[in-house]
Amino acid sequence: MSTLLKIEFTIPEQVADEAGVFIASKVPHGWEETPAGDGRKFTLYLEDHPLGHEMVKEFQARFPESDVTWSERESEDWAMAWKDFFVPVNCGESFRIYPPWLDDGDSEHTHIVIEPKMAFGTGHHPTTSLCLATIGRLAQAGTIAKGQTFLDLGTGSGILGIGLSKLGLTGIGLDIDPQAVVCAVENLEANGVSGSMSLAVGSIDCVEQDRTFDLVVANILSGPLIEMAGEILPRVRPGGSLVLSGILADKQSDAVAEAYARRGLGEPQRFVEGEWICLVWENLRD
Structure with a gap:
């Protein structure tokens, strides 16, 4: 059964817009942005695991102050993953x-x-x-x-x-x-x-x-x-x-x-x- 790679980036607010531009250059679809203390958290899902891990490395190199985590979830849960945070x-x-x-x-x-x-x-x-x-x-x-x-x-x-x-x-x-x-x-x-x-x-x-x-x-x-x-x-x-x-x-x-x-x-x-x-x-x- 295929899995999705869930990636979460937490970044200080002063560089959050720059981080959003970086993510937009790598990921063609939507993601979640939520406040996280004095910063912002980005959450996204990818099918391409090698691309995701490479993106994590690039993100950490460009934003060393960031906190990055990733995990896997079954692809059948994709719709439910969106329902967790998709709002009008x-x-x-x-x-x-x-x-x-x-x-x-x-x-x-x-x-x-x-x-x-x-x-x-x-x-x-x-x-x-x-x-x-x-x-x-x-x-x-x-x-x-x-x-x-x-x-x-x-x-x-x-x-x-x-x-x-x-x-x-x-x-x-x-x-x-x-x-x-x-x-x-x-x-x-x-x-x-x-x-x-x-x-x-x-x-x-x-x-x-x-x-x-x-x-x-x-x-x-x-x-x-x-x-x-x-x-x-x-x-x-x-x-x-x-x-x-x-x-x-x-x-x-x-x-x-x-x-x-x-x-x-x-x-x-x-x-x-x-x-x-x-x-x-x-x-x-x-």
Whole structure:
């Protein structure tokens, strides 16, 4: 029977954000963060035990003041492991993310139901919550509206596309990982938006070259965002908007903004959460 490696890192608060960035660079899925005295504790689960142990060594070398423990648990307990700590999360003023087994009766937000999976996002990571909060702001301002279209590049578990679908938009979600698309299909069905969003395995080059969208959102990494600038920008319809995330605020945002400035865009709006930033251009013109 396969087992999961449970890893717990306890770190002083002054370096907790830096530790979160390190973990995000190594682990593609969600984790738990809880207060621990004057610091913070990170808890995560991995199937890849060699990767996990290597990550522990790197973490201890980079953060010698940390306390690290690990243990094994049966993989069949994965869902129960999530239930130990998965709580609803608000993303801006518009959205609230729930696991399927928990609904606290909140009626002030648009609900997104996400089944936690081992390899894909749950909405707890700042890059996802930043994007959802930004989508909510664009909707409140009337920049995006029911009947418009979207492209969600690097859809993962489908969270952003689900949020847009629940606002009345229709679109496409793309991811280069086939298992991510399988996960996204399940989440679209759970949220009742399968008819509003189609999914495909691939990157932006698998969309018809002349097809454009009212909103393009890409929550991936700074390197691909820079490399694909010449492919992403033409997908934004004149008058449309572009949202880019997965970018470190103090190390990568200027490079990403400059890559798009070279193609005629002005200075983006910048929204920051912790170490991460979301870049937004509205009402783009030819």
